[in-house]
Amino acid sequence: MASTTSAGSDTTPGRRRHTPRLTKRDKTVLFVMVAIPTLIELVLIWLPTLASVALSFTRWDGIKLNDIKPAGIQNYNYVVNTYTPFWPAVQHNVEWLLALAIIATPFGLLLAVLLDQQIKGSRIYQSIFFTPVMLSLALVGIIWRLIYDRDYGLLNGVLGTAGHSNATDWLGDSKINIWAAIVAASWKHAGYVMILYLAGLKGIDPSLKEAASLDGASAWQSFWRVVFPSMRPINIVIVVITLIEALRAFDIVWVINKGQNGLELLSALIVRNLIGEGQDIGVGSAIAVVLMIVSLVPIVWYLSRVFRKGADL
C-alpha cells in the first residue's frame, strides 16, 4: 500500500527495488546475516533429516561410525512386516489425529464462538481454557497421571472403584490408554484452537455477520456460510496445527510409559530404537522416514498456499 502512494513520484514501479542501490559492503553484510542462520538451519535440521533417510538404508548399532553397513530396503521390510509395534503405532497416530480433528479442534472452535459473543466473564473463561496451553506436554502427562492412577487417581476415586480389583487401569490397560492420553492432549489442544479462532473471529468485519443475520439467516447458517469461510487463513493454520500435533505427539506417551503397551506412536518408536538397549539406528531411521513423508504432506500443502502468492505480499 505504501508503494502505490509513492510509485507515481518515483521511477517506474517495476524498477523500484533496493537491490541495485546496495553498496558492496551492504551486500556482504546482508549475505552474512542470511548465511549464519541458514547454515545453522541446514546443519542442525536439514542435514540430520537427510542423514536419517540415508541411515534408513543401513544397519547400525549407533556406536562406531565405521560399523555402518548398507542394508538396502531391509529395514523397511522389517518395519512393515515383522516389527510388531509399527502398525499399532500407525493406528494410534491416526486415532490421535481423528480425535483432535473431530473432537478437540471443533470443541475449541465452539468455545471461541461462544466466548466471542460478548458474553459476561468471557475473559475469565478464556483464561481458564487457555491455561493448559502454557504447560509442557510432559507436564500435562504427569498431571493427568494423578487423575488416571488406578489406585490413587481422581477418576477411579469418583467412580468409586479406586482400590478395588475391578478398577480400570486407565494408563495400564492397552485397550484404552491411548484414549486416556488423547484426552490429556485434547485438554491442551482445544485451548490452543480456541485462542487462534478468537483472534480470527475478532478480525471479522461485524457488518458481515449483521448482513447475514438481516438476510434472515439463523445464527447457525450465518456462521457456516459467512463467518467460517471468511476465516480461511486461520482455518488453514488450524488444519496444519492439528495434523502436525497428531504427528508430533510424543511427550505425553513418553512420560507415561515410553510409548509401549498400547501407547505406541511413530515418534516414540523412533526414539525407542535410538536410546536404551537394542539400539537399531537403521530401523529407527526407517520409521523416521515414514513419519517424515507423512509429515511432508501437510507441510508442503501449507507452504505452497502461503508462498504461492509470491514474495510480494
Add this chain to the structure above:
Amino acid sequence: MSTLSIERADDPMAPTASDHSSGRRRRPRYGTHLFLIVMAVIWLIPLLWGFYTALRPQQSTIKHGYLSFAGPFNFKNFTDAWSQGGFATSFKNSAIITIPSVLLTLILASMVAFAVSRFNWKFNVTLLILFTAGNLLPPQILAAPLFQLFKHTPLPLSVSDSGDLLNTYFGVIAANTAFQLGFCTFVLSNYMKALPTDLTEAALVDGASAWRQYAQIIMPLCRPALAALGTLEVIWVYNDYFWALLLVSRGDRLPITTAINNLQGQFVSNDNLIAAGAIITVIPTLIVYLVLQRQFIAGLTLGASKG
C-alpha cells in the same frame, strides 16, 4: 475458589460487555453460561487436583483416600520435593538453556527476516520455505543423526567435560535455537514485510547502510512482534522436553521440564510429592501467564495470521 475468581474478574469486563451491542437488548444466555461453567470447572480440575494433592501429606491421603477432604494441609510436600528433587539445579539449567536460546533465536531470525523481507533476492521464498518447513517437522525425525553429530563434534575438555556436545548446555541451546528459528523467521518476515517501504527508502537516501537500517529502523519497529515472540519462545523452550531428553543424560544438567519426569521414578508411588513437583514446575509458566498473557497470545496469533 474458582467461582470467587470468576465473579471478581468479571467486574471490569461487565461495562464493555453490555454496552457494546448498540443498544440492542440481549437476552441472558443461561444455557451458554451453564455450558461454559461446567466446561471451565472440568478444565480446572487437573491442575486444582494436583495442587490439592500436593497440599496433603501422603499418610493422610492413604488413610482417608485421595478423594477425601481430611487435613492436615501444608506445604511440606513442596519443600520436600524441592530439596529431594534437585529443583534448584533444574531451574538453573532451564534458565541457562532458555535465555540464550530465545535471544539467539530472535537475533538470528530477525536477521534472515530482515534480509528476505526488505530486499528482493532470488532465493527469498526458497529460504523462507527452508526455515518454515524445518520448524514443522517432528523433531524425532532428525534425532539419531543430530545425536551422532553432537557426539562426534569434539570440544576441548575445558569447555565440555564429555569432550563433545552431548551433555552440554551448548548442545541443547543449539538444538532449541535451530528448531525455533523457522517459526520466528516466518513470523518476523511477515511482520517486516508489512512495514512501509518508505521508512527504509528514506534511510537509503540518507546513505544508511543495510546494517543501520536493520538495527536502527526495522528492529525498533519490530518491538511488539519481538516482545510477543520472545514471550512465546520462552515458554516453548522452557517447555521443551525432547532435546534435553535426547542430548543430555546427566541428571544434574537436565532442565526442569525433562527432569520432572525422573521424579516419577524417584518418588515412586508418592503421588503427593509428584504433584508438588509438578506444581512447582508450573509456577514459572503461571507467572509468565499472569504477567505476559497478552504477549503470549499475540505471539501465537501472529504466527497464524497469515495462511
